[in-house]
Amino acid sequence: AAGVIQSPRHLIKEKRETATLKCYPIPRHDTVYWYQQGPGQDPQFLISFYEKMQSDKGSIPDRFSAQQFSDYHSELNMSSLELGDSALYFCASSSDVAYEQYFGPGTRLTVT
Protein backbone atom coordinates (compact mmCIF):
# COMPACT_ATOMS: atom_id res chain seq x y z
CA ALA A 1 0.00 0.00 0.00
CA ALA A 2 1.14 3.53 -0.72
CA GLY A 3 2.56 5.45 2.22
CA VAL A 4 3.40 9.03 3.03
CA ILE A 5 6.53 10.15 1.24
CA GLN A 6 8.88 12.75 2.63
CA SER A 7 11.89 14.31 0.99
CA PRO A 8 14.66 14.71 1.62
CA ARG A 9 15.22 12.10 4.32
CA HIS A 10 18.28 13.89 5.66
CA LEU A 11 19.25 17.53 5.41
CA ILE A 12 22.22 19.40 6.78
CA LYS A 13 22.11 23.19 6.84
CA GLU A 14 24.08 25.96 8.46
CA LYS A 15 22.70 28.58 10.78
CA ARG A 16 20.70 31.32 9.08
CA GLU A 17 20.16 29.20 5.96
CA THR A 18 16.79 28.16 4.53
CA ALA A 19 15.36 24.66 4.20
CA THR A 20 12.35 23.25 2.36
CA LEU A 21 10.82 19.95 3.36
CA LYS A 22 8.33 18.17 1.12
CA CYS A 23 5.51 15.79 1.91
CA TYR A 24 3.43 13.66 -0.44
CA PRO A 25 0.33 12.26 1.31
CA ILE A 26 -1.30 8.93 0.72
CA PRO A 27 -3.49 9.12 -2.41
CA ARG A 28 -7.02 10.43 -1.68
CA HIS A 29 -5.96 11.79 1.70
CA ASP A 30 -7.02 15.43 1.94
CA THR A 31 -5.38 16.46 5.22
CA VAL A 32 -1.70 16.93 5.92
CA TYR A 33 -0.05 17.54 9.27
CA TRP A 34 3.48 18.58 10.21
CA TYR A 35 5.13 17.58 13.50
CA GLN A 36 8.54 18.31 14.98
CA GLN A 37 10.29 15.77 17.19
CA GLY A 38 13.36 16.99 19.03
CA PRO A 39 15.94 14.55 20.42
CA GLY A 40 14.33 12.40 23.11
CA GLN A 41 11.07 14.33 22.81
CA ASP A 42 7.55 13.48 21.77
CA PRO A 43 6.30 14.86 18.45
CA GLN A 44 4.94 18.38 18.65
CA PHE A 45 2.25 19.57 16.26
CA LEU A 46 3.26 22.44 13.99
CA ILE A 47 0.54 23.02 11.42
CA SER A 48 -2.11 21.23 9.36
CA PHE A 49 -3.98 21.70 6.10
CA TYR A 50 -7.40 20.42 5.07
CA GLU A 51 -8.35 20.67 1.42
CA LYS A 52 -5.48 23.09 0.83
CA MET A 53 -6.53 25.49 3.57
CA GLN A 54 -4.74 25.85 6.89
CA SER A 55 -6.92 24.02 9.42
CA ASP A 56 -4.92 24.35 12.64
CA LYS A 57 -1.72 25.88 13.89
CA GLY A 58 0.46 24.81 16.77
CA SER A 59 3.76 26.01 18.12
CA ILE A 60 5.22 26.87 14.74
CA PRO A 61 7.82 29.66 14.74
CA ASP A 62 7.15 32.71 12.60
CA ARG A 63 10.29 31.78 10.64
CA PHE A 64 8.45 28.72 9.35
CA SER A 65 5.70 28.69 6.76
CA ALA A 66 3.86 25.91 4.99
CA GLN A 67 1.30 25.33 2.31
CA GLN A 68 -0.63 22.57 0.62
CA PHE A 69 -0.75 22.53 -3.15
CA SER A 70 -3.47 21.57 -5.62
CA ASP A 71 -2.12 18.00 -5.83
CA TYR A 72 -2.32 17.84 -2.00
CA HIS A 73 1.41 17.68 -1.45
CA SER A 74 2.73 20.04 1.18
CA GLU A 75 5.93 21.94 1.77
CA LEU A 76 7.36 23.28 5.01
CA ASN A 77 9.66 26.24 4.50
CA MET A 78 12.08 27.10 7.27
CA SER A 79 14.14 30.29 7.18
CA SER A 80 16.87 31.78 9.36
CA LEU A 81 17.62 28.33 10.73
CA GLU A 82 18.79 28.04 14.31
CA LEU A 83 20.65 25.24 16.07
CA GLY A 84 17.47 24.47 18.01
CA ASP A 85 15.65 23.64 14.78
CA SER A 86 17.65 20.42 14.53
CA ALA A 87 15.01 17.72 14.82
CA LEU A 88 13.06 15.03 13.04
CA TYR A 89 10.19 16.52 11.04
CA PHE A 90 7.26 14.27 10.36
CA CYS A 91 4.48 14.68 7.90
CA ALA A 92 1.24 12.75 8.37
CA SER A 93 -1.90 12.47 6.30
CA SER A 94 -5.49 11.43 6.89
CA SER A 95 -8.79 11.34 5.05
CA ASP A 96 -12.22 12.58 6.06
CA VAL A 97 -13.45 9.02 6.44
CA ALA A 98 -10.53 7.64 8.43
CA TYR A 99 -9.53 9.45 11.56
CA GLU A 100 -6.11 7.94 12.04
CA GLN A 101 -3.04 9.77 10.83
CA TYR A 102 -0.46 7.93 8.82
CA PHE A 103 3.08 9.14 9.29
CA GLY A 104 5.91 9.42 6.84
CA PRO A 105 9.46 8.29 7.66
CA GLY A 106 10.49 11.82 8.60
CA THR A 107 13.15 14.28 7.52
CA ARG A 108 16.10 14.59 9.85
CA LEU A 109 17.28 18.19 9.80
CA THR A 110 20.64 19.01 11.28
CA VAL A 111 21.60 22.67 11.66
CA THR A 112 25.32 23.32 12.21
Place this chain on the structure above:
Amino acid sequence: AQSVTQLDSQVPVFEEAPVELRCNYSSSVSVYLFWYVQYPNQGLQLLLKYLSGSTLVKGINGFEAEFNKSQTSFHLRKPSVHISDTAEYFCAVNPSGTSYGKLTFGQGTILTVHP
Protein backbone atom coordinates in the same frame (compact mmCIF):
# COMPACT_ATOMS: atom_id res chain seq x y z
CA ALA B 1 -6.95 21.68 25.66
CA GLN B 2 -5.86 18.08 25.89
CA SER B 3 -2.91 16.53 27.64
CA VAL B 4 -1.50 13.03 27.76
CA THR B 5 0.60 11.46 30.49
CA GLN B 6 2.47 8.24 30.00
CA LEU B 7 3.21 7.06 33.48
CA ASP B 8 6.37 5.12 32.75
CA SER B 9 9.28 6.50 30.76
CA GLN B 10 10.98 3.12 30.54
CA VAL B 11 9.65 -0.42 30.93
CA PRO B 12 12.10 -3.32 30.92
CA VAL B 13 10.61 -6.78 30.57
CA PHE B 14 11.76 -10.30 29.75
CA GLU B 15 10.77 -12.04 26.54
CA GLU B 16 7.41 -13.86 26.68
CA ALA B 17 6.32 -11.90 29.76
CA PRO B 18 3.17 -9.76 29.71
CA VAL B 19 3.47 -5.98 29.56
CA GLU B 20 1.26 -2.98 30.23
CA LEU B 21 2.13 0.55 29.15
CA ARG B 22 0.05 3.12 30.96
CA CYS B 23 -1.55 6.21 29.48
CA ASN B 24 -3.82 8.78 31.09
CA TYR B 25 -5.34 11.75 29.36
CA SER B 26 -7.25 14.87 30.26
CA SER B 27 -9.68 16.66 28.02
CA SER B 28 -12.72 18.86 28.30
CA VAL B 29 -14.25 17.15 25.25
CA SER B 30 -14.53 13.61 23.99
CA VAL B 31 -11.40 12.35 22.34
CA TYR B 32 -10.18 9.78 19.93
CA LEU B 33 -7.26 7.75 21.32
CA PHE B 34 -4.31 6.16 19.58
CA TRP B 35 -1.16 4.21 20.29
CA TYR B 36 1.81 4.56 17.96
CA VAL B 37 5.11 2.68 17.94
CA GLN B 38 8.42 4.16 16.84
CA TYR B 39 11.40 1.94 16.08
CA PRO B 40 14.86 3.57 16.14
CA ASN B 41 15.36 6.08 13.35
CA GLN B 42 11.94 5.35 11.88
CA GLY B 43 8.57 7.01 11.62
CA LEU B 44 5.50 6.43 13.75
CA GLN B 45 3.40 3.36 13.04
CA LEU B 46 -0.20 3.12 14.21
CA LEU B 47 -0.77 0.20 16.58
CA LEU B 48 -4.43 0.71 17.37
CA LYS B 49 -7.14 3.31 17.83
CA TYR B 50 -10.28 3.95 19.86
CA LEU B 51 -12.97 6.05 18.22
CA SER B 52 -16.17 4.72 19.80
CA GLY B 53 -17.96 1.49 20.62
CA SER B 54 -16.27 -1.41 22.38
CA THR B 55 -13.82 -0.21 24.98
CA LEU B 56 -11.41 -3.06 24.25
CA VAL B 57 -9.60 -2.52 20.99
CA LYS B 58 -7.22 -4.86 19.28
CA GLY B 59 -4.34 -3.76 17.13
CA ILE B 60 -1.44 -5.09 15.20
CA ASN B 61 1.34 -7.32 16.51
CA GLY B 62 -0.86 -8.79 19.26
CA PHE B 63 -1.35 -5.51 21.14
CA GLU B 64 -4.64 -4.43 22.69
CA ALA B 65 -5.81 -1.45 24.72
CA GLU B 66 -8.74 -0.71 26.96
CA PHE B 67 -10.47 2.66 27.09
CA ASN B 68 -11.69 3.58 30.56
CA LYS B 69 -13.69 6.78 30.47
CA SER B 70 -14.16 7.10 34.22
CA GLN B 71 -10.43 6.82 34.84
CA THR B 72 -9.52 8.66 31.62
CA SER B 73 -7.06 5.94 30.77
CA PHE B 74 -6.07 4.02 27.66
CA HIS B 75 -3.51 1.42 28.74
CA LEU B 76 -1.73 -0.72 26.17
CA ARG B 77 -1.20 -4.43 26.85
CA LYS B 78 0.39 -7.46 25.29
CA PRO B 79 0.18 -10.92 26.90
CA SER B 80 3.58 -12.11 25.65
CA VAL B 81 6.26 -9.81 24.27
CA HIS B 82 9.00 -10.54 21.78
CA ILE B 83 12.46 -9.09 21.36
CA SER B 84 11.17 -7.34 18.25
CA ASP B 85 8.71 -5.31 20.36
CA THR B 86 11.62 -3.26 21.70
CA ALA B 87 10.75 0.29 20.65
CA GLU B 88 9.28 3.54 21.92
CA TYR B 89 5.52 3.71 22.30
CA PHE B 90 3.47 6.90 22.18
CA CYS B 91 -0.07 7.42 23.35
CA ALA B 92 -1.92 10.22 21.53
CA VAL B 93 -5.28 11.98 21.66
CA ASN B 94 -7.28 13.82 19.04
CA PRO B 95 -10.34 15.87 19.95
CA SER B 96 -13.26 14.10 18.36
CA GLY B 97 -15.74 15.84 16.16
CA THR B 98 -13.36 16.57 13.33
CA SER B 99 -11.44 14.30 11.06
CA TYR B 100 -8.53 16.71 10.89
CA GLY B 101 -7.71 17.30 14.53
CA LYS B 102 -4.10 17.54 15.60
CA LEU B 103 -2.60 14.82 17.75
CA THR B 104 -1.30 15.54 21.22
CA PHE B 105 1.29 12.96 22.25
CA GLY B 106 2.46 11.67 25.57
CA GLN B 107 6.12 11.71 26.46
CA GLY B 108 6.68 8.18 25.23
CA THR B 109 7.52 4.88 26.93
CA ILE B 110 10.63 2.98 25.93
CA LEU B 111 9.90 -0.73 26.04
CA THR B 112 12.99 -2.90 26.24
CA VAL B 113 12.51 -6.65 25.92
CA HIS B 114 15.37 -8.74 27.30
CA PRO B 115 16.09 -12.34 26.27
